[in-house]
Amino acid sequence: MEKQREISMTVEFREGLKENKGKERPSRRRMFLRFLCSLVAAKSLEPWEPKSGFSLTVFLKRFIVTGAITVGILWFLYSEASKTYYFHWNILWEYKGPFWQGFVVTLQVSSITLIFSILAGVLIGLARISRYYLLSDLAFTYVEVIRNIPLLVIIMLVYYGVGAILPMHRFPAAVVALTAFEASFIAEIVRGGIQSIGKGQTWAGRSLGFSSGQTMRYIILPQAVRRIIPALAGQFVTVIKDSSLVSVISLVDITLTGKQVMTTTMAALESITFIAFFYFVICVVLSFFTKYLERRLPVGD
Amino acid sequence: MIKAENLNKWYGTLQVLRDFELHVSKGEVVVLCGPSGSGKSTFLRTLNGLESVQSGSIYVDGIAVNDPKTNLNTLRTKIGIVFQDFNLFPHMTVLKNIAFAPMKLLKMRQRDSETIAHDLLQKVGIPEKYNAFPSQLSGGQKQRVAIARALAMQPKVMLFDEPTSALDPEMIKEVLDVMANLAREHMTMVVVTHEMSFARKVADRIAFIDEGRLIEEAATEAFFEKPKSERTKRFLEQIL
Numbered sequence: 102m103e104k105q106r107e108i109s110m111t112v113e114f115r116e117g118l119k120e121n122k123g124k125e126r127p128s129r130r131r132m133f134l135r136f137l138c139s140l141v142a143a144k145s146l147e148p149w150e151p152k153s154g155f156s157l158t159v160f161l162k163r164f165i166v167t168g169a170i171t172v173g174i175l176w177f178l179y180s181e182a183s184k185t186y187y188f189h190w191n192i193l194w195e196y197k198g199p200f201w202q203g204f205v206v207t208l209q210v211s212s213i214t215l216i217f218s219i220l221a222g223v224l225i226g227l228a229r230i231s232r233y234y235l236l237s238d239l240a241f242t243y244v245e246v247i248r249n250i251p252l253l254v255i256i257m258l259v260y261y262g263v264g265a266i267l268p269m270h271r272f273p274a275a276v277v278a279l280t281a282f283e284a285s286f287i288a289e290i291v292r293g294g295i296q297s298i299g300k301g302q303t304w305a306g307r308s309l310g311f312s313s314g315q316t317m318r319y320i321i322l323p324q325a326v327r328r329i330i331p332a333l334a335g336q337f338v339t340v341i342k343d344s345s346l347v348s349v350i351s352l353v354d355i356t357l358t359g360k361q362v363m364t365t366t367m368a369a370l371e372s373i374t375f376i377a378f379f380y381f382v383i384c385v386v387l388s389f390f391t392k393y394l395e396r397r398l399p400v401g402d
Numbered sequence: 403m404i405k406a407e408n409l410n411k412w413y414g415t416l417q418v419l420r421d422f423e424l425h426v427s428k429g430e431v432v433v434l435c436g437p438s439g440s441g442k443s444t445f446l447r448t449l450n451g452l453e454s455v456q457s458g459s460i461y462v463d464g465i466a467v468n469d470p471k472t473n474l475n476t477l478r479t480k481i482g483i484v485f486q487d488f489n490l491f492p493h494m495t496v497l498k499n500i501a502f503a504p505m506k507l508l509k510m511r512q513r514d515s516e517t518i519a520h521d522l523l524q525k526v527g528i529p530e531k532y533n534a535f536p537s538q539l540s541g542g543q544k545q546r547v548a549i550a551r552a553l554a555m556q557p558k559v560m561l562f563d564e565p566t567s568a569l570d571p572e573m574i575k576e577v578l579d580v581m582a583n584l585a586r587e588h589m590t591m592v593v594v595t596h597e598m599s600f601a602r603k604v605a606d607r608i609a610f611i612d613e614g615r616l617i618e619e620a621a622t623e624a625f626f627e628k629p630k631s632e633r634t635k636r637f638l639e640q641i642l
Contacts, residue, residue, distance in 0.1 A: 305489035308450055309503040309555060310479035319506065323493050 182370065192368040193375055196358075203358030204379075210272070210354060211341045214279040218340070219333060221280060222287025229292045232313075240288065247285040253346050255282050260350040275347035283340055290336065294329035295321060331395040338384045338391070345380070355379060403428045403559060403590045404449065409458035411444065411614075418444050419455065420614040426559075429588040433601040433622075436611035437637065442594040443486075445611070446561050449592070450474075450481040463558050479507055482552030486564040488544040490536040490551070496523070497532040500551045508555070515554070522550035526580050542573030546580055553584075560584065562593040598641060602626060610634050 182188075193200070228240035247255070259278035263269060269277075298321050306316035348357035359376040363369045404426040411419040418441045426432050434442045447453040448460060451467050451474040460467040465477050491499050500519035504510045510518075523529045526546035536544055545565055552560060562581065566574040578600045585591060585604045595601065601608055601622065608625040610618045610633075618625070618634045626642075629635050 299489075301485060301487060301489035302491070304447075304452055304485065305491070308452060308478055308481070308483045309551070310475050310507045311503070312475050315506070319502070320491055324491075327493070 186370060188371055189366075189368050190371055192366050193362075193371055196362050196366075199353075199358050199362065200355065200375075203353060203355035206272075206352065207341065207344055207354040207356075210275055210279065210344045210347060210352070211337070213276050214283060214344065215337050215340050217276070217280040218283035218287050218336075221284035223291050225284060225288035226291025226295070229288060230295060244285045244288055247282055252278075252282050252343055253349055256346055256349055271347075271350050271352040274350060275344075275352045279340065279344060279347065282343070283336065286339070287333065287336060290329055290332045291325075294325040294332070297328055298324050331391055334391040334394050335388065338387045341384060341387070342380060403430075403463060404592065405459075405461040406445070406449070407459050409445070409448065409455050409460070411441075411448065411453070411455045418614050419448075419458075422458070422611070422614060422616055424592075424609055424616065424619070426590060426592060428590055430606045431585045431589075431591045431593065431604055432607045432609060433605040434592065434594045434609050434611060435596065435598070435601065435637075436617075440611045441614040442611055443563050446483070446563050446592065446594055449559075449561060450478050450483060452483075479503075479555050480558045481561060482555060482557035482559070483561040484545070484548050484552055484563065484565050487568050488536070488541075488548045490544055490548055492536050494535075495532070496528075496534050496536070496539070496547050499536070499547060500554045503551070504554050518554055519550070522553055523547075525553075525583075526550050527576065540573060541569045542576045545569065545573075545577045549577075549580055549584075559590045559592070562591065562595065564594050564596070566595065566597060596641065598626075610637065612637075 225240045225243060228236040229244065231237045231240075250258075256275065256278040259281070260269070260271065260274040263277070264274060302320055302324070303316055306320040307313070311319065344354060345356040347354055348360065351357065353361070356376060359372045362372045366372075404424065406425070407423045409419045409422040410417070422441070422445060424432070424434075424445070434445070436442050444453055448455050449462060449467065451472075455468055458468070462477065463480060466472055467474070467477065491502070494502060497516060497519050500522055501512070501515040504518060505512055505515040508515075520529065520532060523532055526549055528543055528546060531539060531543060531547075536547070539547065549560075549565075565581070566577050569577065574597065578597060581591070581593070582600070582604050593601075593605070605622045608620060608622055609616060610625070610631075612633055618629060618631050620630070625634075626638065629638055
């Protein structure tokens with residue numbers, strides 16, 4: 102029954118083709134519209150066949166569909182907002198100086214934090230898997246305490262709390278708070294990377310006669326590093342985004358600049374949209390770079 | 403060469419070795435067999451101190467393994483071990499896998515250790531693979547590299563922990579052939595394996611373990627022809 106229907110459909114299709122033969126071909130515009138319709142219609146909702154290799158048509162279809170939907174949603178929101186809000190995009194240009202300074206501060210905070218938190222994170226991560234209980238317990242406690250306090254609170258705690266003991270400027274306070282926070286995450290990345298190397302590697306190293314330190318240095322760490330580096334690059338994205346919270350202690354990074362522009366010019370939506378777009382562009386570039394690293398650094402086997 | 407007596411080992415409340423004993427003299431090939439979970443692999447790992455025992459004494463080449471004063475790292479350079487799942491170093495080439503330990507631990511010059519590595523690869527039959535990474539090798543080739551890596555330290559004893567059980571059937575022979583060649587060169591070997599035809603051809607003695615206890619130990623012919631204990635008979639009936 103099913104088979105028969107299929108055959109009759111094929112026949113109809115063939116005849117349809119024959120009929121079409123004599124007729125004029127539809128115009129390009131028509132074909133393009135038909136293509137668009139086919140995308141929006143059920144076709145684009147069907148699961149794509151995972152074909153071998155890269156297919157430009159499939160990629161374009163997917164790109165166009167998703168892109169169209171995204172742009173559509175954004176445009177809808179923008180036009181709805183325009184009904185009650187008049188956008189003055191040129192105001193942003195007048196504040197290019199402060200925005201640039203904010204950008205520099207954000208970049209400084211993030212990169213200094215990243216460097217220190219990698220150093221601290223590696224040490225804490227190694228301490229976490231140490232055989233000496235004191236070290237591993239201390240590292241465990243540190244990670245758990247820090248990870249269970251919100252970053253916003255930590256930043257205030259460092260600036261007002263530590264600042265009460267030894268006077269600290271905003272910038273170092275922000276870096277210290279962010280470093281303390283990110284180090285605990287990096288410690289977990291390092292620990293996970295090392296522990297993901299199978300027990301067999303340790304056995305193999307130890308039974309050749311390497312000490313536990315040598316086994317770690319020559320055999321475990323070189324393999325673990327290849328797993329850790331992409332995750333660390335990903336952490337840089339997180340640091341940049343997290344650094345927006347330092348505006349709470351009035352460190353004028355790009356977020357706070359945006360907020361100041363908002364209050365002085367009343368161009369609130371322009372400013373905050375620009376900030377969002379700004380973070381997005383930087384972070385999206387970095388995360389694609391991370392994915393690239395992940396593919397470039399395979400661990401053998 | 404190996405003298406293990408009255409070994410007892412627990413994992414928590416589970417006793418994995420019970421008054422276990424085994425003697426292996428120089429140049430002898432001993433095959434350990436027994437059902438899975440009987441403690442064969444655990445025993446093998448206690449021989450080079452990868453696993454500790456709660457009581458008993460182990461001497462390898464006259465050195466007490468479970469004496470806290472013994473430098474296990476030095477001792478281990480004299481004991482080669484080959485694992486079921488190879489455990490090659492995936493970040494090193496085949497040549498480096500073999501040459502690395504002699505270079506670092508025996509303070510050999512790089513050139514010398516690599517010459518040795520090339521010779522060993524010749525011996526295990528894959529001299530052309532020296533520049534490959536482990537992930538590019540078949541299971542049988544990996545295991546042969548693992549044997550070469552262990553031999554590079556010029557060990558006095560070789561331990562084999564089910565070296566063929568992770569291999570496809572057609573690769574088992576190439577590994578067993580390498581091991582048989584080693585036995586012919588009078589290497590002292592302790593082999594945990596289920597390959598009974600290999601045991602019959604190569605082993606001098608067979609030891610049968612069950613539930614952590616040495617059930618029977620005999621010269622190869624006697625073990626297969628006239629097993630003494632009932633348990634051994636049942637085991638042999640099932641696997642032969």
